[in-house]
Structure formats: structure tokens, C-alpha cells
Amino acid sequence: MSATAAAHAGTHVHAEHHELGFIRTYIFSTDHKTIGRQFLFLGLFMMIIGGLLAMFVRWQLAWPESPVPGMTWLWKETGGVIEPSTYNMMFTMHATIMIFFVIMPVLAGGFGNYLIPLMIGARDMAFPFLNMLSFWLGAVSGVVMLAGFFVEGGHAAAGWTSYAPLSAVADYTGVNWGQNLWCISLFILGISSMMGAINYITTIINMRAPGMTMFRLPLVIWSMFITAILLLLALPVLTSAVAMLLFDRTLGTHWFLPSGGGEPLLWQHLFWFFGHPEVYILILPAMGIASEILPVFARKPVFGYHAMAFSLIGIAFLSWVVYGHHMFISGMNPALGVSFTITTMIIAVPSAIKTFNWLGTLWGGQIRFTVPMLNGLAFVSMFVIGGLSGIFMASTPVDIFIQDVRRLDLRRFRGDLLLVPEDVRPDAEHRARAPAFLADVRVLQPHVLPDAHHRRRRAHAPDLQPDAVRVSPAAPALERVHHDFGVRARAGPDPLRDQLPLEPVRGEEGSGQPVGVDHARVDGALTAAPPQLGPDAAHRVSRPVRVQLAGGRGGLPAAEPPAGP
Amino acid sequence: MTTVLAPPPVERRAPRVPPLPPPLGDDDGRQPAPAPDVPPIDNARLGLLFFLGAETMLFASFIVGFLIVRVAAAVWPPPLQPRLPLLVTGLNTLCLLASSVTMRSATRALRRGDRAALARGLGVTAALGTVFLAVQGFEWVRLIHFGLLVSSGAYGGTFYTLIGLHGAHVLGALTWLSAVALGVRSGRLGAHRRTPVALCAMYWHYVVAVWPILYVLVYLY
Numbered sequence: 001m002s003a004t005a006a007a008h009a010g011t012h013v014h015a016e017h018h019e020l021g022f023i024r025t026y027i028f029s030t031d032h033k034t035i036g037r038q039f040l041f042l043g044l045f046m047m048i049i050g051g052l053l054a055m056f057v058r059w060q061l062a063w064p065e066s067p068v069p070g071m072t073w074l075w076k077e078t079g080g081v082i083e084p085s086t087y088n089m090m091f092t093m094h095a096t097i098m099i100f101f102v103i104m105p106v107l108a109g110g111f112g113n114y115l116i117p118l119m120i121g122a123r124d125m126a127f128p129f130l131n132m133l134s135f136w137l138g139a140v141s142g143v144v145m146l147a148g149f150f151v152e153g154g155h156a157a158a159g160w161t162s163y164a165p166l167s168a169v170a171d172y173t174g175v176n177w178g179q180n181l182w183c184i185s186l187f188i189l190g191i192s193s194m195m196g197a198i199n200y201i202t203t204i205i206n207m208r209a210p211g212m213t214m215f216r217l218p219l220v221i222w223s224m225f226i227t228a229i230l231l232l233l234a235l236p237v238l239t240s241a242v243a244m245l246l247f248d249r250t251l252g253t254h255w256f257l258p259s260g261g262g263e264p265l266l267w268q269h270l271f272w273f274f275g276h277p278e279v280y281i282l283i284l285p286a287m288g289i290a291s292e293i294l295p296v297f298a299r300k301p302v303f304g305y306h307a308m309a310f311s312l313i314g315i316a317f318l319s320w321v322v323y324g325h326h327m328f329i330s331g332m333n334p335a336l337g338v339s340f341t342i343t344t345m346i347i348a349v350p351s352a353i354k355t356f357n358w359l360g361t362l363w364g365g366q367i368r369f370t371v372p373m374l375n376g377l378a379f380v381s382m383f384v385i386g387g388l389s390g391i392f393m394a395s396t397p398v399d400i401f402i403q404d405v406r407r408l409d410l411r412r413f414r415g416d417l418l419l420v421p422e423d424v425r426p427d428a429e430h431r432a433r434a435p436a437f438l439a440d441v442r443v444l445q446p447h448v449l450p451d452a453h454h455r456r457r458r459a460h461a462p463d464l465q466p467d468a469v470r471v472s473p474a475a476p477a478l479e480r481v482h483h484d485f486g487v488r489a490r491a492g493p494d495p496l497r498d499q500l501p502l503e504p505v506r507g508e509e510g511s512g513q514p515v516g517v518d519h520a521r522v523d524g525a526l527t528a529a530p531p532q533l534g535p536d537a538a539h540r541v542s543r544p545v546r547v548q549l550a551g552g553r554g555g556l557p558a559a560e561p562p563a564g565p
Numbered sequence: 566m567t568t569v570l571a572p573p574p575v576e577r578r579a580p581r582v583p584p585l586p587p588p589l590g591d592d593d594g595r596q597p598a599p600a601p602d603v604p605p606i607d608n609a610r611l612g613l614l615f616f617l618g619a620e621t622m623l624f625a626s627f628i629v630g631f632l633i634v635r636v637a638a639a640v641w642p643p644p645l646q647p648r649l650p651l652l653v654t655g656l657n658t659l660c661l662l663a664s665s666v667t668m669r670s671a672t673r674a675l676r677r678g679d680r681a682a683l684a685r686g687l688g689v690t691a692a693l694g695t696v697f698l699a700v701q702g703f704e705w706v707r708l709i710h711f712g713l714l715v716s717s718g719a720y721g722g723t724f725y726t727l728i729g730l731h732g733a734h735v736l737g738a739l740t741w742l743s744a745v746a747l748g749v750r751s752g753r754l755g756a757h758r759r760t761p762v763a764l765c766a767m768y769w770h771y772v773v774a775v776w777p778i779l780y781v782l783v784y785l786y
Contacts (some may be wrong), residue, residue: 244627
């Protein structure tokens with residue numbers, strides 16, 4: 001070993017040890033571990049901003065029209081009260097930042113860069129310089145995105161989906177440069193992600209250590225591989241869409257504007273053709289991390305390795321042909337909707353394979369309930385809840401019926417605790433980390449605790465007219481949809497409580513409990529009203545429905561009389 | 566230094582579960598051949614191939630967007646709008662396709678090790694690409710003069726976006742090609758260092774191959 005090293009040093013004197021300066025070590029570094037940490041810190045920094053926005057949104061929903069404590073200095077004219085236009089900006093930018101600048105940098109950028117070379121036995125990424133460029137373009141894109149908060153008219157306010165034509169004409173939202181910067185930032189981010197994706201794919205294909213075949217890769221690397229392929233092929237579609245949007249706004253083209261012969265629905269098609277693979281870009285790394293955590297703390301190899309890898313491939317393949325389920329009420333051809341329903345239901349198969357393999361990993365294992373394990377288990381539980389609701393949502397009759405009501409859409413980070421090395425993680429830290437897990441439990445609460453549901457009838461749904469609520473600044477704040485069941489903890493009459501889409505009915509014998517229905521959806525359909533359903537669409541599609549589960553020996557439980565507000 | 570430290574005593578609790586079943590994951594019984602030390606495609610080529618995949622998605626989404634707008638239109642091109650120059654652009658297409666042929670002869674010269682032919686081939690390719698861009702720009706100026714603007718409806722907007730997207734790619738490829746040609750002239754690139762030339766050629770062929778599709782869809786369809 002030493003002889004080889006000496007011979008090596010003899011031929012390459014400078015290759016042996018090469019002190020890099022501070023800047024090359026910590027800032028413009030080409031080392032994959034440093035870049036991974038840089039992505040992690042970028043994501044964490046943006047998470048602070050995105051989290052603050054979420055808190056403002058929740059404040060407005062919980063205590064509408066009341067000043068935010070300590071924020072009088074910012075919103076002087078209103079005395080600290082969040083204006084409707086500011087509110088629109090906040091939920092738009094909260095989602096944009098969390099998706100593009102928190103989950104993607106942390107899960108794909110951070111874990112991917114850090115883990116891929118280490119786990120496949122490579123010295124570094126295939127293109128270290130490109131890797132550095134990818135991070136710094138991402139950082140530039142983040143700066144451009146944040147700059148939007150400081151321009152006149154505020155930041156983008158058309159929802160993170162930025163449906164055209166709402167987003168394509170400055171007058172519709174009153175936002176001019178904010179939306180432009182949104183487009184420019186996502187354009188740059190698209191280039192950055194493409195660089196990262198090319199790097200990941202090339203590294204995994206070409207730079208594995210001898211003997212490390214594709215089917216010996218750790219599952220988290222498999223998930224990064226599939227994620228990178230999705231990134232590579234999905235991001236250019238978003239890039240093209242935001243370029244068209246930017247041209248519509250600045251150069252006067254008419255891609256999305258019917259006034260000049262454009263097609264508004266084109267935006268939705270392009271956006272969701274990117275958007276559904278994006279969903280898997282966000283969750284596949286988390287699935288991979290769960291597949292690494294569960295075997296470790298169940299003290300067993302992962303169950304069904306090949307099935308896990310092939311179901312990742314299957315999910316990635318199917319993710320291209322399901323995107324239309326985001327557009328069931330968009331005016332798309334209903335026949336097309338049926339085909340998207342079918343493909344969406346098919347994607348439950350590889351997802352179920354993964355779930356059962358996780359359960360199979362746990363089965364018979366010596367489970368240790370460490371904090372990473374608790375998070376991993378919560379991930380699986382959450383995935384089951386969300387996945388089961390997804391099967392129902394895939395069906396157009398159900399989806400159209402419950403469009404624009406609150407439902408479950410949850411995602412949490414997993415695995416960030418596992419990567420803390422054992423030697424710096426004393427047992428005491430488990431207690432310190434417990435709140436992180438309890439946050440998940442709180443989310444699960446309505447599903448697992450019997451009395452977590454309130455049992456009020458919702459008289460009607462005045463707040464579910466998307467155009468009136470989310471777009472018009474004139475809509476009273478009380479009519480805006482809230483998305484935290486914490487609101488229900490308030491005392492006194494609360495009109496928001498009466499807007500549940502589904503009416504939970506409690507069984508006499510106690511065992512039959514409806515699944516949770518009182519969660520907000522924090523996703524896209526925030527903007528333009530479905531034109532073909534007419535102005536009273538919300539009333540027609542969101543009548544209360546009764547959900548009953550046959551529970552107990554007494555047969556079907558009797559419905560309780562509605563408790564009037 | 567040779568003292569062998571006794572391992573610390575390990576506390577073992579009685580297992581609460583029966584002994585572990587045999588591992589249910591992948592068994593290591595089958596031993597496939599180890600990954601080859603030299604991959605069949607080197608990193609740079611593989612990376613460029615995936616980059617071209619991303620480029621294909623970019624062009625595809627613009628083209629699909631154009632087709633959706635185009636099919637939805639009742640009359641296309643809209644009345645009272647200038648018609649696109651079919652003949653000049655057709656000849657220009659031949660010019661661009663010819664540049665692909667000269668690029669092919671250049672890479673063949675590279676494989677032979679014929680540096681003069683390589684430099685000549687690259688130079689002719691770059692010249693043909695420049696001619697293509699110049700003619701496109703000239704036609705744009707004429708169209709704008711005739712009143713076809715970016716803002717004149719979906720017709721003008723889609724035309725300038727699609728053709729401009731391709732023009733930007735030709736410009737990028739031309740820049741790359743010029744850098745490579747200068748490298749060949751100065752002797753930094755050549756038979757001893759082929760990959761940069763080969764990558765540039767791959768990209769050039771790709772950019773050329775996209776153009777006939779755009780010509781057929783935008784000009785002829």
C-alpha cells in the first residue's frame with residue numbers, strides 16, 4: 001500500500017495533497033460533500049422564509065383581519081393586518097419556495113450529492129465543476145426568487161401553479177415584476193436542476209465501484225437515479241412553459257391568451273406534464289431514505305429489493321401518463337379524463353408494492369424505536385393514508401364532486417436525523433428530537449384519535465368559489481379557506497368549521513370512524529374558476545356528503561342530528 | 566504495540582423475538598460479473614446524450630404548444646398576416662443540412678488524424694451555420710418590415726418563439742464550434758484529444774436534425 005502510494009507520489013508530485021484556499025474549500029468547492037451541505041443549507045435557509053410565509057397564512061386564517069403581532073412595521077398602512085393581495089402572494093410564495101427551494105435542494109440536491117459517490121464507491125461526481133455550477137445557479141435562482149419580494153407590486157400572487165391567463169396578464173393579479181422574476185427564477189432553476197440531473201445519472205451509470213452492479217445499489221441511490229431521470233426530462237417542460245409565460249407577459253406573445261388566438265389550457269397541460277413527475281421527484285428520495293432507515297432499525301435486510309427497484313421504475317414510467325388527474329375540472333375532454341383515471345389507479349400498484357415491502361421489512365424484525373425509525377414509520381403511515389385517499393381522488397366522479405375541498409396532502413422530511421453520526425448523537429438528543437416526531441403525530445391525530453372529529457353539519461359552502469375566494473381581493477377574509485385544523489381549537493362560533501365537505505357520522509358502537517376529511521389541500525387549484533361549470537359550480541360540486549362506515553355489531557350507525565352553529 | 570486489547574464485554578439481553586428468519590432481501594448467492602472498469606461510453610459522451618434528452622423535451626414541449634395553438638385556430642395563417650418565406654427558408658434548410666455533411670467529413674478527418682482536413686471541415690461547417698443564421702435574421706427583418714410582429718397574435722408569437730429558440734441553439738452550437746475550431750487550429754485539440762471535437766460534432770448534428778422538423782411544422786404545415 002505504502003509502496004504504491006510512494007510510486008504514485010513519485011509520478012504525480014502535486015496530486016498527492018493539495019491545500020485549497022478557503023474559497024475553494026467552502027464556497028466554490030467542487031467536492032460533492034461540500035456541495036451537498038451547501039444545498040442542505042440553502043434549503044434550510046429558504047425553509048425559514050417559506051415557513052414564515054406559512055405562519056402568516058395561518059395567522060390570517062385563524063384570526064382574520066387582526067394585526068399580526070410585531071409586523072406593524074412592515075404593513076404600516078393596514079396596521080399589521082394582512083391585505084388580501086399580500087395573502088395571495090404569501091400562499092403562492094410559500095408553496096413555490098417550499099417545493100422548488102426546500103424539498104428539491106434538501107432531498108435531491110443535498111442527500112443526492114452527499115450520498116451518491118459515497119454509496120457507489122466513486123471518488124466524486126462525474127462532473128465536479130458542473131456540480132458546483134449547478135449549486136451556484138440554484139443559489140442565483142433563489143436570490144432572483146427572493147428579489148421578487150422587494151419589487152413594486154409584490155411577488156407573484158397567482159398560486160404556485162400560476163394558471164394562465166391569470167398569471168399571463170399583469171392587471172389580473174396586480175403583480176408585474178414579481179411574476180416575471182418568478183418565471184426567470186424557475187428558468188434558471190431548471191438549468192441548475194438539469195446540470196445536477198446529468199451529473200447524478202452519469203455518475204450512477206458510469207462510476208460505480210467494481211462489483212457494484214445496478215442491482216446492488218442501495219435503494220436510496222436507486223431512488224436518486226430515478227429522480228434524476230425525472231428531473232432531466234420534466235424540468236425542460238417547466239422551463240419551456242415559464243419561458244412562454246414570460247414572453248406573454250413581456251414581449252406580447254399570445255401563447256396563453258385567447259385574445260390573440262392562444263390557448264389558456266396549454267399552460268395547465270405543460271405545467272402538469274411537468275408537475276406530476278415533480279411530485280415523484282419530491283417523494284422518491286424520501287422513499288429511498290425510508291427504504292434505508294427501516295432495514296437498519298428493524299435489523300433485517302430490506303424485503304424484496306428487486307421489487308422495490310422495479311416499482312421505482314414503474315412509478316417513474318407511470319408518472320408521465322397520469323398528469324391529467326390534476327385537470328379533471330379544467331374543461332379537458334372527459335374521455336381523456338377517464339384514461340387518466342385508469343392510469344392513476346394503476347400507479348397505486350407499484351406504490352402498494354413499496355408499502356407492503358416496507359411492512360415485510362418490519363415483519364419479524366427487531367424493531368428499535370429510535371427517532372429516525374419513528375420518522376420512517378410515520379412516513380409509511382402517512383404514505384398509506386395519502387395513497388388510499390389518492391385512489392379515490394383518481395376517480396373523476398369523486399374528484400369532480402369534492403373539487404376544492406380540504407383533503408390530505410402531506411409530506412414530511414425523513415432521514416435528516418439519521419445522518420447525524422452516531423458519535424455526536426447522545427441518547428439525550430432523542431428527547432430533544434421528540435417534538436419533530438410529535439409534529440407528525442399531531443397531523444395524524446384526526447385519523448387515529450376517536451374524538452378528533454367534530455360533528456357539525458355544514459350548511460352550505462360559501463367559501464368554495466375559487467374565483468371569488470382566492471383571486472378577488474374583494475372577498476372577505478372570513479371566506480378564505482383555512483388549512484389548519486388547529487383553527488378548530490378556537491372558542492366561540494366559527495364559520496370556518498361549518499364548511500366540511502364530508503359530514504362525519506359517528507357510530508353508536510364506537511368503532512366505525514370516518515377517515516379524516518378536514519384537511520386542506522395545499523396545492524394548485526387555487527386560481528381560475530372552471531369555466532365550463534359556470535359561476536355556481538362550487539355549490540353544485542361541493543354538496544355535503546355523508547360518510548358512514550359500518551362499525552360495531554349494531555349495524556350501520558345512526559346519524560346524529562346536526563348540531564347547529 | 567502488539568498488545569491485543571480484550572473486546573469490551575457486551576451486554577446481551579435475552580431476545581424477545583424468535584431468532585431471525587433468513588434474510589429475505591437480495592441473496593448474494595448469485596455473483597454477476599463485476600462492473601467493467603472502463604465503461605462502454607465515457608462520462609462526457611453519456612452526459613451529453615442525457616443533455617440532448619433534456620433538449621428534446623424542451624423542443625417537444627414548445628412544438629406541442631405550437632401544435633395545440635395551431636390546431637385550435639380556425640384559419641392558419643390568419644388572414645391579413647404575411648406569409649412565411651418558404652423558398653428562401655427551404656434553401657436555407659439545405660444549407661444547414663450541408664453543414665452536417667461537412668461536420669461529418671471533419672470528424673472522419675479527425676479519425677484519420679488529418680489535421681488540415683479537420684480544420685477545413687470545421688471551418689466550412691461554421692461558415693454554413695453562419696450563413697444559415699444570417700439568412701434567418703435577414704428574413705426576420707423582412708417579416709417584421711411586412712408587419713409580422715411578436716405581438717401580432719398567436720401566429721407571430723409562436724413563429725418567433727420557435728424559430729428563435731432554434732436560432733439560439735444554432736448560435737450556441739456555433740460558439741462552441743468556433744471555440745473547437747480555434748482549438749484545432751492552435752493544436753490543443755486534434756488526434757491526441759478528440760473528445761471535445763466529437764462532443765461538439767454530436768451537438769451540431771442534433772441542432773441540425775431539429776431544424777427540418779421545425780421547418781415542416783412551422784413553414785409547411
